Each structure stands twice: as structure tokens, then as C-alpha cells.
Amino acid sequence: MTRSYLPLIRYEKNPILTADDIPYSCSTVFNAGACRFKDRYVLLLRVEGLNGRSHLTLAFSDDGYQFRVEEKPWITPSEDAYYEPFERYGVEDPRITQVGDVYYIVYTAYGPYGPRIALGRTTDFKRFERIGLATEVDNKDGVLFPERIGGDYVMLDRPGGMGGQGGSIWITYSPDLIHWGRARAILSPEAGWGNSKLGACAPPIRTERGWLLLYHGVRVTAGGRLYRIGAALLDLENPQHLLGYAPHFIFGPEKIYERTGDVPNVVFPCGHVLEPDGTLRIYYGAADTCIGVAEAPLEEIVDLAVGAAGATLDS
Ligand code: BMA
Numbered sequence: 132m133t134r135s136y137l138p139l140i141r142y143e144k145n146p147i148l149t150a151d152d153i154p155y156s157c158s159t160v161f162n163a164g165a166c167r168f169k170d171r172y173v174l175l176l177r178v179e180g181l182n183g184r185s186h187l188t189l190a191f192s193d194d195g196y197q198f199r200v201e202e203k204p205w206i207t208p209s210e211d212a213y214y215e216p217f218e219r220y221g222v223e224d225p226r227i228t229q230v231g232d233v234y235y236i237v238y239t240a241y242g243p244y245g246p247r248i249a250l251g252r253t254t255d256f257k258r259f260e261r262i263g264l265a266t267e268v269d270n271k272d273g274v275l276f277p278e279r280i281g282g283d284y285v286m287l288d289r290p291g292g293m294g295g296q297g298g299s300i301w302i303t304y305s306p307d308l309i310h311w312g313r314a315r316a317i318l319s320p321e322a323g324w325g326n327s328k329l330g331a332c333a334p335p336i337r338t339e340r341g342w343l344l345l346y347h348g349v350r351v352t353a354g355g356r357l358y359r360i361g362a363a364l365l366d367l368e369n370p371q372h373l374l375g376y377a378p379h380f381i382f383g384p385e386k387i388y389e390r391t392g393d394v395p396n397v398v399f400p401c402g403h404v405l406e407p408d409g410t411l412r413i414y415y416g417a418a419d420t421c422i423g424v425a426e427a428p429l430e431e432i433v434d435l436a437v438g439a440a441g442a443t444l445d446s
Contacts, residue, residue, distance in 0.1 A: 136435065138359075138427035139382045139413060146388050146421035147196055153188070153270055154202050159393055159417030163190075165333070165402025165434035166234060168256055172404060174198055174414060175205070175225045175236065176422070184221035187238065190254060195404065195412055196424065206238070206251070206259055208223075217264060218249070226401050228275040228334040231387075235272040237286070240264065248273035248288055250308060263309050268414060272300075272347075273329030277337070279365065282309050285370060287317075287331040287344070298328035301395050313319065316348065319395045324359055324380045327351045332400040333359065336411070338390050338433050341442045342366055345413070345432075347399060348380060358397040359383035360415075362436035375438040384418070392418025405429060418431040 150157050157178045164175040172192040179185045187206040203399035206225075208218035217240045225238040233252050236259070240249040245268040251261040265273060266284065272289040279285070283304040292298030299319040305311045320326050325348020335342035341364035350357045360383065363376035384396045400415035411429045416422060 135431070136377075136379055137381060137383075138431040138435070140427065142196060142426070144384065145425075146417055146422040147424055148174075148176065148190065148198060148200070149275070149420070150423040151389055153200055153237070156181060159420045160188075161419050161422060162224045162399050162401045163414050163416065164227035164228055164236065164238075164289065165412075165414045166227040166405055167404055171257060172198070173227070174402065174417065174422070175227060177225065177416070178204065179228075179419075181222075185223045185241075187222055187225050191273060205256075205321045209261065211261075213265070213301065214240065214249070214261065215343070217244065217247055217268075219243060221320060222249070224399075224401055225389075226331075226333055228276045228277050229345070230275075230277060235262075235275050237265070237275050239271050239273070244268045245293055246271050246374055249288075250275070265305075265308070265437075266290065273441055274331040274334055276342070277334050280370060282306070286311065286347075287335075289328065289330040292328045292330070295429070298330065298345075300329050312414065315337070315371060317365070317373055318363060318376065320348070324348055324350050324357075324383075327356070329361075333403050333413075335365060336403075336405060336429065337367065338364075338429065340433055340437065342370055343368055343433055343436055345403070345427070353398065356394075357384070358399055360398060360400065362432050363438075364433070364436045373390040375436060377435040377438045381432065381435055384414075384417075386417070386423075388423065389417040390419055392420030394419035404445055 192198040223239040276285040299316040302313040327349040331365040332345040359380035362372040364371035
């Protein structure tokens, strides 16, 4: 059977990380940011504690499959008066974007007012410095582009997903990572596989044909929510212009560890690493319970993302 519309091949020893691999007690490990740092693979894991609240812990690997998890959490809810009310219930779903020597970490701060996007940075994966809260509440899935465009930092986010059933991917710009504006929606749910909420997965990847954006789409079914992955292309100079998108999902829950867990039927990538040979390795949370990795040639994903020419959704 040809499965070229589902190009990502799972690592045969998935899941690569479960709660048993965390050197302290916890409930689950899932949605992890990813990057390369000094010849090692880095994952920034969302670890959910036994209290049901999340923090972020680093893991390192030489081969990208076998990770050694640090003894202690790295980013925990801030006690600083400015951040505390917004991180009280946890820090979640980190995305890592490398810009030169700086690794920006965009994560969901979760507190009594709801989720909002927070931003920080590191240069050594030892010291983490908070930069600010980039959005107001009811916003998630913040992802920073890996370069400035037209002089500005550019971020994707997903405002307004909590209250209703819907939620679009928006774009927003900043001169300094503090003040954000010119926000507008670029990709919205449609009837079909992503009929409810959409959210960016991981930093867009520069390709000759445009920025490749992987995003999750939620389909609401009688049996609950299904989280799957789509691919879109954004204009390199004007990324709010959608060039195309695959008309179908390119990856979805199939395996038992994706189908069952704390939240069944979820694949939720927050990070990827592009290998020198052009293979894209995607790290994803499975069923909000463990972490898997899957890979495909980047070009095959871009071929799909070109999709229906002249896609016009909100672009
Ligand atoms: C989203 C986020 C993710 C989670 C997903 C599935 O809203 O909270 O962290 O993986 O739901 O539960």
C-alpha cells in the first residue's frame, strides 16, 4: 500500500521516553521542544508531576534516540511577582528556536487566568533567563521563527482556543520580543480532519519553496478529540501569506502508545531536528503520556505542503 501521503516513519523502538525514564517521580512526559547544541541532541521535556502540574526538564543524546534525562527540572513555575500568577499551575509545551548563539524558548505559562505564551532564552542550557509574557491569556502554541523578517521577530500563536471549539493560527511581529502587534490569522480550521483547533508545532523551516510549517489540527468526533499533523508553506519574505497546505493530515495517531494514555488519540510535536542529509526528525508527545520520534525527507513533506495551489484561507 502506498502511504506517501503519510511520509513520516516511526522509530522502531518508540516510545523513546516514558515516565520510567525520568529520574524522579512524575506522572507523564510528553510534548518536548528539540534542537541540536554542541553536537548533541537536546530535548526540553514537558514533565507532568504527580500533582498534575507541568515543568520542563532537559534531556541530552548523542544519536537522537537514546536520551539521558537530567536529575532535576530546569524550568519550573516562576516565583517572581510578575510571572507567578501566570505560571502557578505549570509551564507547558516548550518550543526551542535557535537564532545564532541564542536559543529562545517559547512555552505556555498556565495559571488561574488561563494559558498565555511566555518567552525566555539560554545560550548554554544551564542558565535560563525569562524575557517576558508575549501574549494575553487564552493563547497557546507560540512558535518563534528562526530569523528576523523585515527587521522584526515573528511569532505564530493560537489565541482564543479555550473558550470555544475553534482556534486559528495567527502571526504577530515584534521589534524587541517584548512588544507584539500587527496580529492576524493565517490558517483556520475547515471541515474535515482539522475541523476544530489548529496550532503551530515547531519553528518553521526555511526551504527554497517557502517556510515549511508543521501544525496540529484537532478533529472533534463523537469519541473525543483527535490530534493530527498538517503541513503548510508560508511565503519567505511575507510569512503571513499562505502559499499552500496539504489537503490531508500527514501524520496521526496509529500506534497503541498514541491511541491510549492520559489523553487518547494525540500526536503533538513541539520540536524537530533537520539532519545534514535532509531528513527531518520530529519529536512528538503521544497521548499526553510519552514521547515518540518519526522521520521523513524534508522534501517529501514540502511536496505535500505545496498542496492545493492558491490556498486562500485567511491569507
Ligand atoms: C492541547 C495542549 C497540549 C496537549 C493537547 C492534547 O490543548 O494542552 O499540551 O497535548 O491539548 O491533550
